[in-house]
Amino acid sequence: MSQTVTPYLEMSQAIMEAGGEALKKCYQCGTCTGTCPWTPITHFNIRKLVRFGQLGLDGIEDLMWDCSTCKFCVDRCPRGVEIIDIVTAIRNVYSGGGMLPQSLRAFVGSMSARGNPWSGDQSKRNDWAGGKYPLYTADHEYLFWTCCTVCYDPRNVRLARATAEILNLAGISWGMPAVDVNCCGESLRKVGDLELFDRLKNNNLDYFKSQGVSKIITVSPHCLATFKKDYGEDYEVLHFSELMAKLVKEGKITPKKDFGGLKVTYHDPCYLGRHSGIYDAPRDLLKSLPGVEFVEMERSREQSMCCGGGGGGLWMEKAKGERLSDLRIEEAMATGAQVLATACPYCITMFEDSSRTLNVDEQIKIKDVTELLLESLDINIDEPVVDTCAI
């Protein structure tokens, strides 16, 4: 096979126009590849992706779907290249040409048809609440933005309910969105469908405006980062862990139950940590739980590993040995922790899958910090939950 290539600058131009302007800055030092959590376990090479993009070369198709947008490389890049923007732009240009991988088609299709990634029936979005909680009105202080994943995914519905109960206990004035809102669109944007993302975004912004929303609580860091950075409008957006840490600190809620020396470690979700700069709130929460022994993993905070669920990864299949969540679970177990806590429904989903396939789901439990907090407050939400997931 000939190795001769001709740079195809129209293609690199198209990538830059789709938001990958930063292509120009890269000087190919390889810091990104050396930093990327995928490099040691897959063929994915982020520097090569950028290089191919710079020259508009073929072969990019095999590289572009692996990035989980964990932002580790961006933070380390000596040239300040917004690598995620490049990845998004490349995906946009290629998926526009019909090169979307099979596994993502259902995801994008559901987003387009139903406004959520889980093929959920839009009218059932709020079924998790069982009619117990109010819809947001202008009289409420906070809109509790329920991520689609906590509305439709049976494992994560617990998060929605836990959050709702804690909010009530703390006496917060809140309401949930109407059923006709859409997914925040974060993952969709990262898989490159910028046009559909704009549609979802505008629909949600219309909703915010029509209801006079000014303060939003999110349970998913992905919604949080998107509202803050990609919606282009100024709302006060808080991650649930921030609000809870504040309430605990102020003594508005007090964890009671003693966990009796339960060893807990914490995984920083990329979109809460590196994307949003929130590292302390969830840790403060865990440390406030009586009888919890908190341990750090070797890689934590700014240096945390990725679970692999970002950037569309949640909807893609990965072969054994090529799953970051597997590695992360092993790292968590190396600390001796009985619980791997995190603060993101995507991470929860990835880790639950891995702990089952690794057959360690008895040794280490996967929990959201919200769930642990709920437990410590002695609230029981374990009444039967209707399965709302249409899949």
Next chain:
Amino acid sequence: MSFEPKILGIACNWCTYTGADLAGTTRLQYPQNLRVVRVMCSSRINPSFIFRAFQLGADGVLVGGCHPGDCHYNTGNLYARRRLAVTKKILEFSGLEPGRFRVEWISASEGNKFAEVVTEFTEQIKNLGPQTKFKIEQ
């Protein structure tokens, strides 16, 4: 006869005035409507000079200084940038056509740019027509 505007230029000695000389040395052609006052630094320009220039009947005023960061006096043009920006806003809010006042950074090596800016600005002032608002009728 077509309208031939009077344009006042105020140029700093070290960059724009020298750049204007370079335009001459390289024989670039540009309209003759501009008359330049040389000052040592664009920061010497008192806002009242600009107001006065329009009262004297200038149809346009063009200020030239060194590029920010290259000021012969270190920071003069960084002050000038702010002060002239405010001058411009005041002129605009008073009702003068915004296009009549312009600030450009032209270095000693940018003879081309000087000629281009003068040509373009003269054209712009021609399109705006005579300046009558500030002008004091004798």
Next chain:
Amino acid sequence: MATSFKQIEEKLKTEAAKLLESGSVSLVLAYGKGYDEKHPMPYVAKCASDVANIVFNEFCTYNMARYLVRYPRGTKIAVAVKAADSRAVIQLIQEEKVKREDLVILGIPVSGMKNPKTGETIDSKTTCGLYNPVLYDVLLGEEVHGQPVVSPYDVLAGYEAMDKDARWAFWQKEFDRCIRCYACRKACPMCYCDPCFIDQTKPKWGDKSPEPAGNLMYHLTRFHHLAGRCIDCGECSRACPVDIPLYLFHKKVAKECEEMFGQAAGMSIEDKPALVNFRVDDSDKILE
């Protein structure tokens, strides 16, 4: 909650007496009786017995910061200030006309001040729209809360929407009425030049008699001199005998300065006056 002017007056008297008696200040700038209730006057209490003459009512609009620069540097002064007035004090501190340590700032939180001429309530249309002093040592009353938050620049919308010719016509008409009495600069806490540029003969910046060209030169240059310094107390316009809405132009310049330089006048003693300052990364866009 409506402001109790009587209570403020009492507190003002008490504080003034205390300060003068203890000798910690040598004078107190406040308000005194005028020829009727609607026309209180600026008043300087110099000893404890003067304190009885102090008044405070809804017509005490004067910005007493105006008088700070009249006294020799180092004079210990207590000054009674409302919200915008306190910004003038801050601005004067920034400009090193007065030192923070020489002042005792008696802050007056107040809503419902009235324009003595028109009887209208003074709000964000003609002033900065704050109710509580930004800086004070003693607060003479409860902070005002619950007033509608309105941008002081909202009032500009109509004027900004005018086309250039309409704006020119508007200002020409206003400036043509100017009789050059200079009440505006007298009332202004930031106009402390002596002589004012317009009074000079070398150079002669403009005619001294009221005529259009000199009027234009005077006002435009004054707007520039106050750019980034005007704290929007509105006193110039209330002082104007022919009711030129100078505050509109000042507000516009203040708004532009705030947008371009990221700071409002007289909000922090740490700031440097914006027009004798720069940032290397100021954008060239501000010149467009």
Next chain:
Amino acid sequence: MSRIGVFVCHCGLNIAKTVRVSELAEFAATLPDVVVAKDYKFMCSTPGQEMIANDIKEHRLDRVIVTACSPLMHEQTFRKVLAASGLNQYLLSIVNIREQVSWVTHDIEEGTAKSKALLNGAVNRARLLAPLTSRVIDVNPDVMVVGAGIAGIQAALELANTGKKVYLVEKNSTIGGHMAQFDKTFPTLDCSACILTPKMDNVLQHKNITLMTSCEVTEVKGFVGNFDITVKQKARYVDHDKCNACLACTEKCPGKGVSEWDEGLVKRKAIYIPFPQAVPQKPVIDRDACTYFIKGKCRLCEKVCEQKAIDFEQQDTSTTVKVGAVIVATGYDLMDTKPLLQYGYGRYPGVYNALEVERLFNSAGPTGGKVTLRDGREPQAIAIFHCIGSRDKNNYEHCSRVCCMYSLKFAHLFKEKTSADVYQFYIDMRAAGKGYEEFYNRIIEEDVKFIRGKGARVAESADEPGRLIVEAEDTITGKFIKLPVDMVVLSPAMKPRADSKDIARLFNLSTDKYGFFMERHPKLAPLSTMSEGIFIAGVCQSPKDIPDTVAQAYGAAAEALTIVVKDKLELEATTAMVNPASCCACLNCVRVCPYGAPFFNEQKGVSEINEALCKGCGLCASVCPSSAIIARHFTNDQVLAEMEGLMEF
């Protein structure tokens, strides 16, 4: 009433082709106060100049306008004509009708009309011109050099050899700077001490050099030719006049301090000299490590000192030095790499920074020149990471320029002193310098492994305790490298001294965003600064190697000499002054002046301007709201009059 003469130059056809010069002269003659107006072929020629000189006398002219080429061309020429004719040279006005008229139009109508307008403006302005006198000041012939690294040493020696008296100020207790810490220097691999210590000794012996170690500049007053500089002598607690350098004290001292000289790799005594060849070779006491200062008793050094040189009561003292010029050569620090968590510096003992490694190679260093790790082992594999914090938006954007070469030098010395495998992790290999590419080739042939990819991470090996794993991408193959090594060397960014911003404030220098001093012009005045009489040399201006630093030191010495060789200095006449009657004490002038020329006179309650510092930019005049500042030669009146003239036609 003025008597103005107007002289219109044809410049051959350069002007006359597109400006009707005789018509212009006739026009000039019609303007008020113009008593003579002539045109001539070449005004700058000798007959042209003579014509002007004659007319000045004959017509008793008190203002001269030359309508010719740019003032940047011939203003000086015609000023001399005025001066020779007994007229103050500032009573000249030049109208630029060549560069800015005749050369930029083909249309003679346009050219003539514009020339008339410009001339009219000049006549207006000329009436208001005032005679100005330049101030002449005496120049102090001495020079101060701040910083005694290789740059400061070289500059001081050069100046001293010309017979000038030099004050060499050094913050540390010895001179020598970073160069004295090195073992070998690239690319020649000659011994650093062998070339530096003779110079250090020269400094000590030189009769024209006053060496001021353990000293810091605390205040700078005055201006070019006449600086008054206050220097603080920090207490050494040893009277160096009495000390005979027997060093008995250092043997007995029980105190332990961290050796700055050895980059903290070892301890030193509390009374110490940093290294055997230190200059001066007399000890000082480190107060923070001294047992007496900590616990209140000990004084062993005092007991063993036969010279009675120990003085625990010594205090910091200040002296003021008068000099005519200053050279600032304060050098650099290495960036602190601890915050770059991925490299594990400060956490893993096997990770070193470049200066620490320099000390490991040095025979006077902590290991006696043997390359051993902190645990005493000899490394078997060594990774050298280039560009740590350099070329990095998150830290320092500049290339530190010397790291590629010293990293190669390290590789060579590692190969020479150990049997280790050596790996270079680099982004680009920069070898632009005399003999540098050749040096690079030599190191390649020494079988050093080059991995083109920036080092990404250092971790502890899980399998082999004490070993490190380095991770990086080899961008040439696109493969992820995981390499077990024993030692990692970081080549960190060079940054200005931590106190460079303070130095900049003292000497009124400008700095870039990192604190490197700004030169007056990057190409044409690389050693001068915007402060007249203050020069810079070496890495305090930007990262550079020893040859460039030394070259700059020679240059800075020559620059300083251009000032101090003269007895007198003529200062700019076109300065600003304050009319005290109009000053409203707003202090705007004080705030804005880049040179610190205006100051507030508390007593008079007005601002004043130190004309020796003023460069005549006029900024103060434009920020003065009450028009109290007169920018000489560009006064408000003069500018307004010129504008009026220009707009009239």
